[in-house]
Amino acid sequence: MTFRELNNVQLDTLKELSNIGMGHAATALSQMIGQTVNLRVPHITITEISQVPEYLGGAEKLIVGITLQILGDARGSIMLLFPQDSAHYLLCNLLGHQEKGLIMNEVNVSALKEVGNILASAYLSALGNLLDKTMIPSIPMLAYDMAGAVVDYVLINLSQSGDLAMIVETDFSGDSDQDFAVKGHFFLLPDPATLDIFLNVTGEPHE
Amino acid sequence: MSERVSIAQARIDRAPEVLKAYGLGSCLAVSLYDPEAGIGSLGHMLLPCRPEKTPLGSESKYVDTGIYQMVDELVRAGANRERLVAKITGGANMFETVYQTLINSIGARNARSARVTLAELGIPLLGEEVGGNRGRTVEFDLASGNMMVYCAREVGQISI
Numbered sequence: 502m503t504f505r506e507l508n509n510v511q512l513d514t515l516k517e518l519s520n521i522g523m524g525h526a527a528t529a530l531s532q533m534i535g536q537t538v539n540l541r542v543p544h545i546t547i548t549e550i551s552q553v554p555e556y557l558g559g560a561e562k563l564i565v566g567i568t569l570q571i572l573g574d575a576r577g578s579i580m581l582l583f584p585q586d587s588a589h590y591l592l593c594n595l596l597g598h599q600e601k602g603l604i605m606n607e608v609n610v611s612a613l614k615e616v617g618n619i620l621a622s623a624y625l626s627a628l629g630n631l632l633d634k635t636m637i638p639s640i641p642m643l644a645y646d647m648a649g650a651v652v653d654y655v656l657i658n659l660s661q662s663g664d665l666a667m668i669v670e671t672d673f674s675g676d677s678d679q680d681f682a683v684k685g686h687f688f689l690l691p692d693p694a695t696l697d698i699f700l701n702v703t704g705e706p707h708e
Numbered sequence: 709m710s711e712r713v714s715i716a717q718a719r720i721d722r723a724p725e726v727l728k729a730y731g732l733g734s735c736l737a738v739s740l741y742d743p744e745a746g747i748g749s750l751g752h753m754l755l756p757c758r759p760e761k762t763p764l765g766s767e768s769k770y771v772d773t774g775i776y777q778m779v780d781e782l783v784r785a786g787a788n789r790e791r792l793v794a795k796i797t798g799g800a801n802m803f804e805t806v807y808q809t810l811i812n813s814i815g816a817r818n819a820r821s822a823r824v825t826l827a828e829l830g831i832p833l834l835g836e837e838v839g840g841n842r843g844r845t846v847e848f849d850l851a852s853g854n855m856m857v858y859c860a861r862e863v864g865q866i867s868i
Contacts, residue, residue, distance in 0.1 A: 550715060550716065550754070551714045551715035551716045551717060552714070553715075554714075554715070554730070554731055555714075559730075560730035560731030560845075561730050561731055561845055561860065563860055563861075568803065642803035643803065644733075644802040644803050644841070645861070646733070646802060646842060646843035646860055646861060647730070647731040647733075647843035647844075647845065647860045648731060649730050649731015649732065649733065649843065650731045650732055650733030650735075650800065650802055650842075650843025650844070650860075651733060651802060651843070652733075653715065653731070653732070653733040653734055653735045653754070653802075654733055654734055654802050654803055654814075656715065656754065657734060657735075657754055657755060657814050660716075660754050660755060660769060661755065
């Protein structure tokens with residue numbers, strides 16, 4: 502199955518799955534930072550791999566990226582991207598006092614990885630329950646660098662099976678009534694070979 | 709003037725144009741240059757080797773086939789094959805983890821593949837700025853053949 506062959510029902514299925522998974526992840530995040538977390542309706546983009554960095558707001562923008570591989574019955578990657586100020590805000594919230602700028606020392610890196618781990622685990626366990634499949638997140642990996650450089654690792658994995666990437670993207674943001682609203686992007690990049698597992702939930706024939 | 713080279717793309721141009729590749733992680737940027745003709749090409753590759761059995765996607769996605777393709781196109785555009793020189797940048801390992809084997813450092817493999825391919829073609833490799841765990845942006849100046857490398861988190865720039 503390739504990404505191009507997906508019909509609207511299947512795309513909607515993926516959106517809904519992601520929405521449910523993200524709902525759980527947002528609850529987890531909200532509990533961590535004590536702030537309401539709002540979700541945007543997920544959108545799916547099927548794009549040339551070469552266009553992905555542009556899509557993320559420019560290849561040179563500094564971001565914090567946390568990536569996990571999905572292991573178990575379905576394969577793919579999860580990528581969580583935080584703008585610098587949101588990563589900084591998360592750290593202030595989780596660890597207390599921080600320097601003015603974002604500093605990536607061992608404790609901070611570990612804390613952000615843990616955020617990634619909690620969000621991805623909440624997301625995958627909701628998805629797994631729904632699909633009756635086992636999906637386990639790998640150890641989180643973190644990079645703080647240019648967006649293009651951070652995402653190309655995931656693109657490399659994808660590009661081994663084609664020139665297209667499918668991104669199921671959910672934006673989330675904290676309550677805007679507060680001084681600062683945390684923002685982030687959550688990406689699900691399913692491996693085309695195991696896409697069927699995600700789609701089987703509808704019972705739609707899709708050969 | 710500057711022209712952007714995105715992932716899985718190679719671009720040919722002449723002096724005084726500047727070719728740019730933004731946000732290289734484990735991707736590799738390869739420049740080929742004919743100093744006398746002032747013509748050069750910058751490629752932005754993703755994977756080390758094109759699989760023989762099931763080749764997927766464009767040739768410029770792979771370091772080995774991409775370099776061959778760049779050489780062909782440069783010669784067609786009027787460059788002298790014998791005068792070509794190469795430089796490479798990128799090939800980082802962005803996510804340093806304990807379990808390296810899962811990544812098997814694709815960046816390092818990209819750089820290795822480029823060295824092997826260039827040696828096969830007999831093109832001298834004049835400089836490289838590869839490895840580490842930093843993202844890079846590359847500017848390839850076709851007037852001088854210089855490659856400027858910028859890192860986001862380190863001050864300054866490197867010229868090769």
